[in-house]
Amino acid sequence: xxxxxxxxxxxxxxxxxxxxxxxxxxxxxxxxxxxxxxxxxxxxxxxxxxxxxxxxxxxxxxxxxxxxxxxxxxxxxxxxxxxxxxxxxxxxxxxxxxxxxxxxxxxxxxxxxxxxxxxxxxxxxxxxxxxxxxxxxxxxxxxxxxxxxxxxxxxxxxxxxxxxxxxxxxxxxxxxxxxxxxxxxxxxxxxxxxxxxxxxxxxxxxxxxxxxxxxxxxxxxxxxxxxxxxxxxxxxxxxxxxxxxxxxxxxxxxxxxxxxxxxxxxxxxxxxxxxxxxxxxxxxxxxxxxxxxxxxxxxxxxxxxxxxxxxxxxxxxxxxxxxxxxxxxxxxxxxxxxxxxxxxxxxxxxxxxxxxxxxxxxxxxxxxxxxxxxxxxxxxxxxxxxxxxxxxxxxxxxxxxxxxxxxxxxxxxx
Amino acid sequence: xxxxxxxxxxxxxxxxxxxxxxxxxxxxxxxxxxxxxxxxxxxxxxxxxxxxxxxxxxxxxxxx
Numbered sequence: 001x002x003x004x005x006x007x008x009x010x011x012x013x014x015x016x017x018x019x020x021x022x023x024x025x026x027x028x029x030x031x032x033x034x035x036x037x038x039x040x041x042x043x044x045x046x047x048x049x050x051x052x053x054x055x056x057x058x059x060x061x062x063x064x065x066x067x068x069x070x071x072x073x074x075x076x077x078x079x080x081x082x083x084x085x086x087x088x089x090x091x092x093x094x095x096x097x098x099x100x101x102x103x104x105x106x107x108x109x110x111x112x113x114x115x116x117x118x119x120x121x122x123x124x125x126x127x128x129x130x131x132x133x134x135x136x137x138x139x140x141x142x143x144x145x146x147x148x149x150x151x152x153x154x155x156x157x158x159x160x161x162x163x164x165x166x167x168x169x170x171x172x173x174x175x176x177x178x179x180x181x182x183x184x185x186x187x188x189x190x191x192x193x194x195x196x197x198x199x200x201x202x203x204x205x206x207x208x209x210x211x212x213x214x215x216x217x218x219x220x221x222x223x224x225x226x227x228x229x230x231x232x233x234x235x236x237x238x239x240x241x242x243x244x245x246x247x248x249x250x251x252x253x254x255x256x257x258x259x260x261x262x263x264x265x266x267x268x269x270x271x272x273x274x275x276x277x278x279x280x281x282x283x284x285x286x287x288x289x290x291x292x293x294x295x296x297x298x299x300x301x302x303x304x305x306x307x308x309x310x311x312x313x314x315x316x317x318x319x320x321x322x323x324x325x326x327x328x329x330x331x332x333x334x335x336x337x338x339x340x341x342x343x344x345x346x347x348x349x350x351x352x353x354x355x356x357x358x359x360x361x362x363x364x365x366x367x368x369x370x371x372x373x374x375x376x377x378x379x380x381x382x383x384x385x386x387x388x389x390x391x392x393x394x395x396x397x398x399x400x401x402x403x404x405x406x407x408x409x410x411x412x413x414x
Numbered sequence: 415x416x417x418x419x420x421x422x423x424x425x426x427x428x429x430x431x432x433x434x435x436x437x438x439x440x441x442x443x444x445x446x447x448x449x450x451x452x453x454x455x456x457x458x459x460x461x462x463x464x465x466x467x468x469x470x471x472x473x474x475x476x477x478x
Contacts (some may be wrong), residue, residue, distance in 0.1 A: 122444060360427060
């Protein structure tokens with residue numbers, strides 16, 4: 001696929017397309033060109049009208065202002081929120097949204113989020129380290145001893161899916177199935193809304209509904225049963241709330257971390273000096289992970305404009321969407337010294353990879369753990385590897401950016 | 415030297431606790447607070463500054 005349903009982009013300042021492969025393939029050049037042309041907020045009529053602010057200040061201001069910028073649609077798809085609700089009247093509208101709490105606004109948001117926070121606090125997440133190490137080592141064991149591997153297909157894409165599946169209580173044997181669905185939901189935002197795609201959405205819906213029903217009948221010790229038994233404002237969560245949150249945990253926990261691990265390994269395959277520094281000094285990995293999160297932040301979120309207004313010189317209309325490119329904020333020279341340089345020992349690093357404000361990624365502690373362990377194990381087992389240059393690296397499409405294949409030549413095994 | 419976490423700004427990024435667990439802790443919701451009334455023991459000044467320099471929400475301040 002080279003174009004979305006909207007066709008080729010004519011001008012990135014006035015007609016951008018965040019779902020086009022060209023966007024994620026050339027993302028840093030596109031932002032630099034826009035900023036050099038004096039365009040801090042790009043616009044497109046595609047997807048019903050979307051704005052793209054590029055500076056740290058603008059991204060922060062929007063993230064901190066949920067009354068003017070609603071979280072109802074975290075992913076900018078072809079249907080506007082009002083159109084999507086017409087298609088699926090049972091879906092939750094504002095302020096809860098389809099995938100609470102990421103799609104929820106205050107004051108509902110705080111209560112829905114508080115339910116989940118204890119399950120993702122550092123002290124609950126840290127003990128997962130051993131499990132993640134085992135997953136990573138097993139994936140490498142399964143690669144055999146071939147000289148060329150695909151680290152995305154054989155390694156990065158499996159790690160978060162296996163962890164999330166255990167947390168939510170999904171059978172590990174179905175991991176490929178729901179990773180495929182997640183990829184479709186997030187990667188296909190610009191694809192034709194064909195009957196085949198709609199059937200896939202229905203299948204995912206039915207699968208998760210059955211999963212929840214099975215847990216109502218037979219409670220287990222996992223997040224699904226926890227949500228079913230949770231209360232908000234003195235009442236059990238609605239079935240749609242439980243469904244939306246489980247869908248969120250799966251969608252938000254898989255593509256994102258897969259992309260973060262993949263971009264980090266891609267950097268290490270392309271930068272032998274950094275790779276050697278981390279092989280020789282594994283205690284520096286955690287700091288390097290923060291720099292990879294800054295430089296290759298996978299996730300761009302989105303907001304919806306709640307009313308017609310002027311915002312920093314542009315006229316926004318009610319129900320316009322606004323992308324929140326945290327990765328672009330992370331490359332703002334007013335916030336970071338030499339932002340284009342990847343410095344794995346950067347000491348001052350207030351990166352926004354996990355967002356800013358009340359919607360800070362609830363899984364950030366888990367994502368960090370998975371990234372750290374995945375890189376530690378990979379470097380330990382493969383102290384020397386490089387990109388196999390005969391093959392092209394392809395990047396995902398949509399608001400989560402990461403490499404979808406990583407052809408590596410393994411030079412040394414330990 | 416003393417450190418202070420502004421709880422109205424903290425969003426639970428957990429950078430301070432990861433970088434300087436001698437100076438900060440987190441509650442069950444993942445929100446950070448300073449230990450020992452924020453007093454930074456001698457020798458940990460650099461860690462305090464590192465925590466400040468890595469808080470995405472600019473929630474931590476230092477008083478000399």
